[in-house]
Amino acid sequence: MSKKSKQQLENNKLNKRLRHAVGDAINDFNMIENGDKIMVCLSGGKDSYALLDILRQLQASAPIDFELVAVNLDQKQPGFPEHILPEYLESIGVPYRIVEEDTYSIVKRVIEEGKTTCSLCSRLRRGVLYRVAKELGCTKIALGHHRDDILQTMFLNMFYGGKLKAMPPKLVSDNGEHIVIRPLAYVKEKDLERYAELKQFPIIPCNLCGSQPNLQRQVIKEMLQDWDKRFPGRIESMFSALQNVVPSHLADTELFDFTGLVRGQTLKHGGDTAFDSETVPARFSDGLSENDSEITLSPPTPKKVINILASKPKTA
Structure with missing residues (x-):
């Protein structure tokens, strides 16, 4: 087999793996239903490009009908290349909407120089996207968070927030009006990096937070990457743990009735x-x-x- 043929085989395997992972997440959490209109939030990064691309593939072969509309929020960051996303979306024939909101000036005015901007930026962005989803009549909002994002969020909440909490694959929005889905929940970031190179997506970097190398999330990300190299399988095991929660063996009195325990009681997950x-x-x-x-x-x-x-x- 020639080098070119081997590469093509690997590319096909990667595409198939991503489609299966996204399909499994959609099925496991009932993310997409017949007649849904899904707003795919497109940032210009590798994750959201891959999300849109794979959803389009599934849309063509799925036994149900659903619509996709790509939405990008132009936050008026200095030097943002406004032409890239419209040109890309028009080239692939996807309905889209570009929303212009100067959240960049708000973040720079409110957040002290050198402090983390991501939290406020994210909340402002999410509020605008909720509003636009309602205007477009969308039934679901699809975000491009992947498996590694979910694990990073879990450790951030453990280390800095005192909570055992991550990003769920599916949840109701803050305002209660939308269903937010994360179809990439089972997908590895390194697979998305390879896929972006293969598809040659026109990546747009986030200049607003690009000058913040010591972000807590970046520290957690590097920790997980180190673990993945030194202990193969650890990342997979940790993500499996998110799907195998045992409330009786934790310490949250709201999730399990510790005060009502009696001798001889049979527990779903066994005793001590x-x-x-x-x-x-x-x-x-x-x-x-x-x-x-x-x-x-x-x-x-x-x-x-x-x-x-x-x-x-x-x-x-």
């Missing part, structure tokens, strides 16, 4: 244990095997805990 069954290298499994294959252990007894912790690789 040190931790769930783990998969560990067999060389740390209390002598059950001498090879390095992985085995699944039940929660260890105190003796096993001592043996596991005491086991150390032999030095040369």
Whole structure:
């Protein structure tokens, strides 16, 4: 197989993987229904371009009918290339609307120089988009947040907000009038980066926050990227955890009736244990095997805990 053919095969696999991931998220959370008019929020970044592109592919093959309309908010940032998005959207034949609102001046006036602008900028932008969705008669608002965004938000809320909270794939808007969906919820950011290069989307950088390298979100992002390199599978496991929440084993009295617990009560997720069954290298499994294959252990007894912790690789 030639190098060109191999590349084409990889490109096809990437496209198929993204379509399946988006399709799975849409099905799992019932994001799109027959007759929906979906406002796709297009920022000019790789994520929203990919979102629109994949939704258009699914629209062509889906067994239901739904409309797409792309909406961009021109926040009047200095040097913003106003022609790029209209030209792109006209070239692919997608209905669109460009909304001009000078939120940039508001953010610069209100936020002290050097402080994070993202929070206020996001709230102002979201308010405008809610209004436009109502004007256009849209039933859903699609945002381009992906799996990594969701995990980053979880850690931001844990570290700085004291909440176990992330971005949900589907939720009612702040004003209660719209359903917000995130069809890229199962998609990896690195796949979106490759897809943007493949499709050669005309990317527009965000100049407003581009001069803020020490943003808390950026720090969290770098932490997760480091984990992904050093511990393959950790990111996938953490995202799976968001879909396997066990209220009886946390500490939120509003989610679980701790005060009403009685002896002999059967709980959905079982009673108290040190931790769930783990998969560990067999060389740390209390002598059950001498090879390095992985085995699944039940929660260890105190003796096993001592043996596991005491086991150390032999030095040369």
